[in-house]
Amino acid sequence: MDRMEELGFRSETDRQIFREAAAPVELSPFGLHSGMFVPTLERQGTPEQSRKWVPLGKSFKMIGTYAQTELGHGTFIRGLETTATFDPETQEFILDSPTLSSIKYWPGNVAKTVNHCLVMAQLYTQGKCHGTHLFLVQVRNMEDHTIMPGLEIGDIGPKLGFDGVDNGFMRFNKYRIPRMNMLMRYAKVLENGDYIKPKNAKLTYGAMVMIRVFIVMDAFKTLSRAAVIAVRYSAVRRQSELRPGGEEAQVMDYQTQQYKLFPLLATSYAFLLAAEGMSQIYAKISSDIERGNLEDMPQLHALACGLKAFCTWVACEGIEVCRMSCGGHGYSHASGIPKIYANIVGACTYEGENTVMMLQTARYLSKCYIRGQRGESLPELIQYLTTDLNVKSTLGEDCSFESLVAAYSHRAARMVAVACKLQQTNKKKGMAGHDAWNKSTVPFIAATKAHCHLFIVRNFVTILSQKKIDPATHNVLSQLCTLYAVYGIVENMGEFMQDGYFNQDQVSILNRKVLALLEDIRPNAVALVDAFDYPDHLLQSCLGRYDGQVYEALYEYSKSSPLNNTDIHSSYYNYIRPMMQKRSESKNISAKL
Ligand SMILES: CC/C=C\C/C=C\C/C=C\C/C=C\CCCCC(=O)SCCNC(=O)CCNC(=O)[C@H](O)C(C)(C)COP(=O)(O)OP(=O)(O)OC[C@H]1O[C@@H](n2cnc3c(N)ncnc32)[C@H](O)[C@@H]1OP(=O)(O)O
Numbered sequence: 001m002d003r004m005e006e007l008g009f010r011s012e013t014d015r016q017i018f019r020e021a022a023a024p025v026e027l028s029p030f031g032l033h034s035g036m037f038v039p040t041l042e043r044q045g046t047p048e049q050s051r052k053w054v055p056l057g058k059s060f061k062m063i064g065t066y067a068q069t070e071l072g073h074g075t076f077i078r079g080l081e082t083t084a085t086f087d088p089e090t091q092e093f094i095l096d097s098p099t100l101s102s103i104k105y106w107p108g109n110v111a112k113t114v115n116h117c118l119v120m121a122q123l124y125t126q127g128k129c130h131g132t133h134l135f136l137v138q139v140r141n142m143e144d145h146t147i148m149p150g151l152e153i154g155d156i157g158p159k160l161g162f163d164g165v166d167n168g169f170m171r172f173n174k175y176r177i178p179r180m181n182m183l184m185r186y187a188k189v190l191e192n193g194d195y196i197k198p199k200n201a202k203l204t205y206g207a208m209v210m211i212r213v214f215i216v217m218d219a220f221k222t223l224s225r226a227a228v229i230a231v232r233y234s235a236v237r238r239q240s241e242l243r244p245g246g247e248e249a250q251v252m253d254y255q256t257q258q259y260k261l262f263p264l265l266a267t268s269y270a271f272l273l274a275a276e277g278m279s280q281i282y283a284k285i286s287s288d289i290e291r292g293n294l295e296d297m298p299q300l301h302a303l304a305c306g307l308k309a310f311c312t313w314v315a316c317e318g319i320e321v322c323r324m325s326c327g328g329h330g331y332s333h334a335s336g337i338p339k340i341y342a343n344i345v346g347a348c349t350y351e352g353e354n355t356v357m358m359l360q361t362a363r364y365l366s367k368c369y370i371r372g373q374r375g376e377s378l379p380e381l382i383q384y385l386t387t388d389l390n391v392k393s394t395l396g397e398d399c400s401f402e403s404l405v406a407a408y409s410h411r412a413a414r415m416v417a418v419a420c421k422l423q424q425t426n427k428k429k430g431m432a433g434h435d436a437w438n439k440s441t442v443p444f445i446a447a448t449k450a451h452c453h454l455f456i457v458r459n460f461v462t463i464l465s466q467k468k469i470d471p472a473t474h475n476v477l478s479q480l481c482t483l484y485a486v487y488g489i490v491e492n493m494g495e496f497m498q499d500g501y502f503n504q505d506q507v508s509i510l511n512r513k514v515l516a517l518l519e520d521i522r523p524n525a526v527a528l529v530d531a532f533d534y535p536d537h538l539l540q541s542c543l544g545r546y547d548g549q550v551y552e553a554l555y556e557y558s559k560s561s562p563l564n565n566t567d568i569h570s571s572y573y574n575y576i577r578p579m580m581q582k583r584s585e586s587k588n589i590s591a592k593l
Pocket residue numbers: 027028030031032034035036066068069074075076077078108165202203205206208209211214215218297298301350351352353356360363364
């Protein structure tokens with residue numbers, strides 16, 4: 001029984017939280033095994049395959065990862081070059097890397113850790129290519145962990161972050177696996193080589209949708225941890241005189257510091273609720289899909305793509321703001337923030353490069369816009385596309401939730417309409433469909449960001465209006481929700497103002513409101529970060545420690561630097577002293593000349 005069994009952790013969420021607590025700063029080298037490899041076996045394997053392999057995975061008798069990306073392709077899955085050719089004589093698939101660019105490159109933990117991979121390869125049978133499919137491939141000997149004959153495997157070298165993950169390369173040379181190692185829940189290859197196609201070719205992409213949903217929660221976790229560190233430090237750090245001649249002020253009392261951090265605190269709460277909402281939508285639609293109902297698959301794909309991109313972009317920008325708000329100490333690894341950033345910023349690239357993901361959502365919005373224009377019914381989350389764009393804002397001094405959601409709906413509807421009209425205009429000019437699309441993708445990215453922003457604001461408001469929360473807590477959360485929405489308008493005013501949706505007085509109201517909310521939140525700021533309840537062990541931060549003993553911690557941290565193991569470093573004897581001696585000799589010579 002593993003430690004988590006002993007502790008009674010049954011739910012995957014609890015087990016993931018335990019794993020992260022056990023490896024808080026360096027991502028676990030088994031993260032992809034538990035987070036992607038095992039769940040994919042469960043969801044993409046037949047019941048028989050799942051029964052056979054999932055217990056091995058869960059008990060770590062089989063350790064795996066997800067090997068899809070190649071040197072030459074990461075985004076364009078249909079362009080992957082690894083081949084899996086069925087041999088009916090031997091009932092095997094022959095895996096091969098036919099070109100340099102086809103070498104698998106980036107898969108996490110493939111270099112040294114795993115003994116199996118789920119490999120995405122172009123399936124060939126009876127001389128025909130049927131597109132990309134997943135195959136379970138043993139890559140190392142289960143007795144001595146040596147690399148299986150026919151494979152070349154290695155590490156890709158140092159990266160910006162992700163130091164705990166041995167991302168690697170893997171090259172196949174006519175490597176044979178049993179027919180039954182193809183994950184056959186949705187597509188099949190029969191013994192005679194006949195191919196049975198899936199209800200939807202994109203079902204094979206299901207693992208990526210699942211991880212994108214996980215990543216929305218990662219965006220919350222990483223941004224909130226950075227916010228905890230920065231807010232706590234801002235309460236401890238005193239610098240400069242706010243009042244002439246007075247004591248040095250807590251930097252959290254500077255309005256500029258509040259304007260940096262409190263919207264990020266509000267964003268952290270908004271992203272937590274959005275991640276939970278996204279997870280609930282994923283659970284419902286993915287269970288429908290597993291029962292064969294694919295109706296909402298496009299909506300799930302679009303939402304997962306959009307939120308993954310939106311939340312990771314915002315989180316990474318926000319983590320950098322948190323780091324810089326801690327001054328010099330924020331730049332030290334002692335703060336814990338650089339490592340948070342280095343490990344999450346890859347999420348803007350992996351599991352779907354963010355721009356590409358946003359364009360997937362944009363493509364969905366474009367189709368929905370056309371359906372809406374025809375008067376067809378739209379899914380609830382998209383119905384705002386039919387908003388009457390002639391309506392102006394009714395926002396008043398109170399900046400009510402209703403007026404804020406209406407503003408975000410109007411902005412997104414207007415921007416989607418602008419992008420779609422440009423696409424249609426391009427077509428009317430005679431452009432081919434793909435050119436008309438490509439020449440409208442910049443406005444589509446902006447519109448999709450507005451679409452995601454609306455989802456998060458509306459979700460926050462909905463939860464506050466539906467959940468039973470004690471009045472005091474509801475009041476503070478309402479302040480955070482209002483700050484998140486008002487700050488988003490103030491920071492993107494052009495997009496809200498372009499068609500005169502707000503009048504000048506309303507713009508002034510919003511600018512006053514965002515500053516007033518900073519003052520409202522100031523008394524509760526530390527309590528709001530403490531509420532995330534991250535233990536010091538997980539934050540690993542001298543600046544964000546719960547007891548606030550920052551300078552003592554920094555001093556101890558510095559003394560522990562390896563450079564302090566000796567008073568005089570060997571570089572003095574090897575380089576500095578010889579250089580100085582040479583200088584003094586040359587000086588003597590020049591003095592004599
Ligand atoms: C260290 C680990 C620690 C912890 C782990 C635990 C949890 C995990 C948390 C974090 C992650 C940790 C580590 C990172 C691991 C990273 C792993 C990877 O990066 S794996 C590789 C990821 N690669 C990608 O995501 C590739 C992105 N590209 C694509 O998805 C596709 O190429 C594309 C961009 C969607 C295009 O696909 P394609 O060209 O085939 O399709 P079209 O664009 O032509 O569209 C056709 C049609 O299909 C619909 N569609 C596309 N994809 C999907 C889908 N997934 N689901 C449903 N429908 C889909 C699309 O909308 C179109 O529909 P239409 O408009 O025609 O109706």
